[in-house]
Amino acid sequence: xxxxxxxxxxxxxxxxxxxxxxxxxxxxxxxxxxxxxxxxxxxxxxxxxxxxxxxxxxxxxxxxxxxxxxxxxxxxxxxxxxxxxxxxxxxxxxxxxxxxxxxxxxxxxxxxxxxxxxxxxxxxxxxxxxxxxxxxxxxxxxxxxxxxxxxxxxxxxxxxxxxxxxxxxxxxxxxxxxxxxxxxxxxxxxxxxxxxxxxxxxxxxxxxxxxxxxxxxxxxxxxxxxxxxxxxxxxxxxxxxxxxxxxxxxxxxxxxxxxxxxxxxxxxxxxxxxxxxxxxxxxxxxxxxxxxxxxxxxxxxxxxxxxxxxxxxxxxxxxxxxxxxxxxxxxxxxxxxxxxxxxxxxxxxxxxxxxxxxxxxxxxxxxxxxxxxxxxxxxxxxxxxxxxxxxxxxxxxxxxxxxxxxxxxxxxxxxxxxxxxxxxxxxxxxxxxxxxxxxxxxxxxxxxxxxxxxxxxxxxxxxxxxxxxxxxxxxxxxxxxxxxxxxxxxxxxxxxxxxxxxxxxxxxxxxxxxxxxxxxxxxxxxxxxxxxxxxxxx
Numbered sequence: 001x002x003x004x005x006x007x008x009x010x011x012x013x014x015x016x017x018x019x020x021x022x023x024x025x026x027x028x029x030x031x032x033x034x035x036x037x038x039x040x041x042x043x044x045x046x047x048x049x050x051x052x053x054x055x056x057x058x059x060x061x062x063x064x065x066x067x068x069x070x071x072x073x074x075x076x077x078x079x080x081x082x083x084x085x086x087x088x089x090x091x092x093x094x095x096x097x098x099x100x101x102x103x104x105x106x107x108x109x110x111x112x113x114x115x116x117x118x119x120x121x122x123x124x125x126x127x128x129x130x131x132x133x134x135x136x137x138x139x140x141x142x143x144x145x146x147x148x149x150x151x152x153x154x155x156x157x158x159x160x161x162x163x164x165x166x167x168x169x170x171x172x173x174x175x176x177x178x179x180x181x182x183x184x185x186x187x188x189x190x191x192x193x194x195x196x197x198x199x200x201x202x203x204x205x206x207x208x209x210x211x212x213x214x215x216x217x218x219x220x221x222x223x224x225x226x227x228x229x230x231x232x233x234x235x236x237x238x239x240x241x242x243x244x245x246x247x248x249x250x251x252x253x254x255x256x257x258x259x260x261x262x263x264x265x266x267x268x269x270x271x272x273x274x275x276x277x278x279x280x281x282x283x284x285x286x287x288x289x290x291x292x293x294x295x296x297x298x299x300x301x302x303x304x305x306x307x308x309x310x311x312x313x314x315x316x317x318x319x320x321x322x323x324x325x326x327x328x329x330x331x332x333x334x335x336x337x338x339x340x341x342x343x344x345x346x347x348x349x350x351x352x353x354x355x356x357x358x359x360x361x362x363x364x365x366x367x368x369x370x371x372x373x374x375x376x377x378x379x380x381x382x383x384x385x386x387x388x389x390x391x392x393x394x395x396x397x398x399x400x401x402x403x404x405x406x407x408x409x410x411x412x413x414x415x416x417x418x419x420x421x422x423x424x425x426x427x428x429x430x431x432x433x434x435x436x437x438x439x440x441x442x443x444x445x446x447x448x449x450x451x452x453x454x455x456x457x458x459x460x461x462x463x464x465x466x467x468x469x470x471x472x473x474x475x476x477x478x479x480x481x482x483x484x485x486x487x488x489x490x491x492x493x494x495x496x497x498x499x500x501x502x503x504x505x506x507x508x509x510x511x512x513x514x515x516x517x518x519x520x521x522x523x524x525x526x527x528x529x530x531x532x533x534x535x536x537x538x
Contacts, residue, residue, distance in 0.1 A: 059163060061154040063087070064136050076152055078163055082106050083143075085152070087125050087133060100127045104145050111144035111174040112164055114157045122179040123187040124151040130377065132187025134434075135178075144174045151178075186518055188437055189379035193400075193522030197529040205367060205537025208409035215316045222310030226269040229303025230255050234276040237292040241284065247476045248283050251276040264337070265322045266308035273304030279469045314410045319418050325411055328404040329384050335414055338421040340394065341510065342401060344382060352380040353444040356510035357396040358423025364395035364526050365415050367408035368536040376402045376531060379513045379521065386531065393530060398514050400521040402530055409537070426508050433515045440509035443502065457502050464495035 059078045074087045088099035102125070117140050123132025124140070141152040141160055154160045165171055212218070235252045238244045255276040262268050277296050284292050311321050325333040330345030343354045355378070369390050375383040379399075392408040394401045394415075405411065428436070443457060467488045474484035514521065523530045 061156065061160050064138060064153045064155050076154060082108070085125070087127060098128055100125060104143070106168045108145045108147065109143060109168055109171060110146065111172045112161055113142055113174040114139050114161060115142055117153070118178045124153060130191040134187050142174045142176060149176060186515060188434065189514060190377055192519065193377060193530065195520060195523060197523035200527055200529045200534055200536055202536045202538045205409060208413055210314065210316050212315045215318050218310045218315065222266065222307040223263065226273065226304045226307030227256065227259055229300040229307065230259050230273045230276070233296055233299045234280040237280055237284065237289065237296055241287045241289045243287065244283065245476050247472055248279060251279050251472065264320045266311040267322070267324045269308040270301045270305035273300040275465060279472055282473065313407055313414065317414060323414065325405060328389055331384070333403060337418065338423060340415070344378065352378070352382050353440045353506070354510050355379065355513045357394070357399050358511065359415060359418045360422040361396040362394060362415065362419060363397060364393065364524070365412045366393040366526065366536050367412050368393060368534055370531055370533040370535065372533055374531045395524045397524055398518045398520045400524055400530060426512060428512065430515060430517065433512060436509050436512065440506060443506065457499060457506060460495045460499035464492050464499070467492045467495065
């Protein structure tokens, strides 16, 4: 365990000790004893944390990063034989291919010194997934070794240099200029595909035809099913149950309003139909209406799901309906009114937030195929396997996506029908872009069984729905429940406001995965191949 984790361990141990002591011993002054039991173990652990970084034998120096996530583990260890560098989490997410380890024996060191970092400096280390870690602001250590120069942005550069000099006598100072990037490369997004590809010849692709009833019929049937599933079952169940308060009867009405707000997102209709179920089931249990419970749990969500299934790729969907298109590699593409959103498979390592582009900015929508499997790098260090199947190539410079799916022709027609809607561009400097990207990485990284995974911001809506249900119940038992109302209502309002705030900024981050000054992501010419063996369809 890294020393910067020790205070958290001490805090947890102190909490358990304090609670146990107060309960078991029966202290007459818990207000005095609990702070004492907290402070002493915590202070002792923190002192051990400080001493461990200066103790003989192995000494750990963590790399500088701001802000530092609780799971941060990048460090250089000074051992009795040399230096061992381990980098895996970077600025907030794990490398997708495991940790990067670099070792230098003391015999490999030719010089050491410190200097100030330079804006635009080349990455100090490249992770196993091809993503380079930028050099943060402040002083850094420069090592001259038999394998070249190594920059180390450690927390305490002067102490690090003093410790190394104490173990390797006669190390001279290093006088060198930092290497800066002049090619527009941004290490945070990983290595881009080659900017040149082979010239291609279009081939005949399968024909694309829309199937099923017209759009008006889809709306009539789908919306009727979904709205009926959201409102009708809970309303009938509540009205046929004796002594239903007026507060509970408003729940289906609120769910209907939520459905109207999500009327252009059919994939969510099944979840919207679940909104009135928890509170209605709670009332059914209290009033003995047990027969209605399985009806509410099945009928409403099922009708909402069936209504949403009326709007699938391959049909005439108009310009406003959002469509989810599953990709062969487990990722998903969401075709919105004016945006395309690419969400990676959740099995990928965390911190790679959804990527988006304005449909109006697209300069190339090209279905095709290729022979053999190829690794296509997504900005952010993730490589997806594409090929041996139909694909859709999308270019909105500097972005380029290669998406494997079953119906590239139908998706291309849907996207082209919405290209008339212009996008809104956000101007930002490189420093603002880096800050926004780091913020988005922190907001989309979760912890699951000691591994990192990609998470979203929608948990706020789920918690808000739960707290809102409790607010309704507390409102019914007023004035006894006024205390609960004072807690749940502000909590619900704060969660909704925070979701809206984060959502607005996350949309900007999604649309700016690459900065405006970035070079094109691979080969973007329509008559050249982005991957080997690419064959576009006519």
